[in-house]
Amino acid sequence: MIRLVDISKSFGEKLLFSRLTLTLPDKGAVALTGPSGCGKTTLLRIIAGLDKDYTGTVETEKGLLFSFVFQEDRLLEGIPAIENLLFVCQDRAKCLDALRVTDLEKEAKTLPRQMSGGMKRRLAIARALCYGGGALILDEPFSGIDAARRERIAQAIREYARERLVLLVTHDSEDIRLLQCIDTISL
Amino acid sequence: MKIFRYPALRALTAGLFWLVIWITAAALIGKEVLLPSPGAVLRRLWELLQTAAFYRTVAFSLCRITLGFLAAAVLGSAAGAVSERSGLFDLLFSPVMAVIRSTPVASFIILALVWLNRQIIPGFICFLMAFPMFYSNIRAGIRSASDKLLEMALLFRVSKAKTVRRIYIPAVKPYLLAAVRAALGMAWKAGVAAEVLCTPADSIGKMLYQSKVYLETADVFAWTLTVILISVLLEKLILRLLSDDGKGKEVRGE
Numbered sequence: 001m002i003r004l005v006d007i008s009k010s011f012g013e014k015l016l017f018s019r020l021t022l023t024l025p026d027k028g029a030v031a032l033t034g035p036s037g038c039g040k041t042t043l044l045r046i047i048a049g050l051d052k053d054y055t056g057t058v059e060t061e062k063g064l065l066f067s068f069v070f071q072e073d074r075l076l077e078g079i080p081a082i083e084n085l086l087f088v089c090q091d092r093a094k095c096l097d098a099l100r101v102t103d104l105e106k107e108a109k110t111l112p113r114q115m116s117g118g119m120k121r122r123l124a125i126a127r128a129l130c131y132g133g134g135a136l137i138l139d140e141p142f143s144g145i146d147a148a149r150r151e152r153i154a155q156a157i158r159e160y161a162r163e164r165l166v167l168l169v170t171h172d173s174e175d176i177r178l179l180q181c182i183d184t185i186s187l
Numbered sequence: 188m189k190i191f192r193y194p195a196l197r198a199l200t201a202g203l204f205w206l207v208i209w210i211t212a213a214a215l216i217g218k219e220v221l222l223p224s225p226g227a228v229l230r231r232l233w234e235l236l237q238t239a240a241f242y243r244t245v246a247f248s249l250c251r252i253t254l255g256f257l258a259a260a261v262l263g264s265a266a267g268a269v270s271e272r273s274g275l276f277d278l279l280f281s282p283v284m285a286v287i288r289s290t291p292v293a294s295f296i297i298l299a300l301v302w303l304n305r306q307i308i309p310g311f312i313c314f315l316m317a318f319p320m321f322y323s324n325i326r327a328g329i330r331s332a333s334d335k336l337l338e339m340a341l342l343f344r345v346s347k348a349k350t351v352r353r354i355y356i357p358a359v360k361p362y363l364l365a366a367v368r369a370a371l372g373m374a375w376k377a378g379v380a381a382e383v384l385c386t387p388a389d390s391i392g393k394m395l396y397q398s399k400v401y402l403e404t405a406d407v408f409a410w411t412l413t414v415i416l417i418s419v420l421l422e423k424l425i426l427r428l429l430s431d432d433g434k435g436k437e438v439r440g441e
Contacts, residue, residue, distance in 0.1 A: 048342060050338060050341075050342060065344065066342060067343075068339075068342050068343075070335070070339065072335060074335050074336055074338075074339040076336065076353050076354070076357075078357050079353065087340075087343075087345060087349060087353055088343035088345060127343075131343055
């Protein structure tokens with residue numbers, strides 16, 4: 001279980017959250033929604049331990065590893081897709097499986113810099129899936145991905161959410177339905 | 188003019204223009220000692236090319252200068268990387284860099300003549316000229332590594348070695364290439380200048396110095412032409428060794 005207690009965060013003059021308290025379950029998908037600029041991505045970063053400039057406490061299970069699909073793809077543009085996955089996961093079989101789920105099997109040797117925006121997005125999801133971890137954070141994961149592939153990828157994420165926490169930031173209610181979110185938190 | 192759109196033709200035109208100026212000036216002056224004609228220089232170069240001493244001289248000069256350059260590449264890059272990571276090292280090392288950068292090369296050559304064996308001075312001077320370029324460029328390259336990619340590697344608990352190989356090295360590479368390009372020309376020229384001043388055995392600098400002493404101006408030109416040609420060839424060779432242009436086609440649309 002992840003507990004956020006009295007989290008306050010501001011950027012200069014702008015106060016993003018004040019004494020925010022929140023409990024997230026051990027498993028299942030939870031959606032985080034709200035207007036642009038309300039601090040959804042910042043909250044994800046605080047939960048994952050990437051942003052430490054806040055007041056309050058984040059309580060997580062010791063040694064919990066987060067997997068993350070960043071809003072920007074953050075891929076290594078100069079090395080093939082499969083190498084991008086092997087960068088975070090030693091298990092080649094898992095990497096190939098993640099490429100299959102995201103329909104990138106044929107692009108295993110393609111460089112991200114040769115890929116379209118949607119393909120890069122799928123590769124970022126594949127990387128997060130093969131890494132695994134104890135919780136999966138998704139920041140606008142489906143932007144630029146067509147409906148058929150969304151469904152296929154959502155199925156893999158729902159599978160993940162059976163045992164672990166999936167935290168989704170989205171503007172699209174369709175994504176919440178696709179991942180069968182058990183809770184929606186509005187910021 | 189449309190014809191000047193072709194780079195090869197542009198270079199040829201500019202080259203021919205200056206060659207005509209040179210031929211005319213040499214003819215007008217009429218004294219080989221002051222300005223030899225291009226024909227006289229090429230004749231002399233051709234003669235030199237047929238002697239074993241020429242190749243021995245070039246090989247020894249190349250060896251000295253290349254060793255200095257390589258030492259600067261390795262140690263300058265290493266010092267730059269350490270400086271970027273350690274504030275203390277940066278603090279202690281910055282005065283050394285300031286001294287190396289601002290001291291005239293002639294002062295170093297004179298000092299080196301006092302301290303060192305003259306055979307190793309040209310290499311040492313090359314080292315001093317090239318070192319700051321590698322040092323600063325490696326630092327700039329490390330700083331250019333994407334913070335977002337580094338954060339990604341941190342989140343996914345990627346090892347330090349993998350992070351260096353996959354994030355830092357690709358970021359540093361263009362800076363390293365720029366350093367090689369800038370440092371090679373300068374190191375080679377400074378090395379030959381050092382050879383002129385300290386005249387080690389079997390060196391292009393010594394040949395230049397002797398040509399000047401015996402007023403063999405065509406020889407000065409021929410050796411200078413050799414220095415220029417080797418400089419161009421070295422740059423092309425090293426850049427070819429270091430570059431792998433993996434740019435591919437872009438795919439658009441999902």
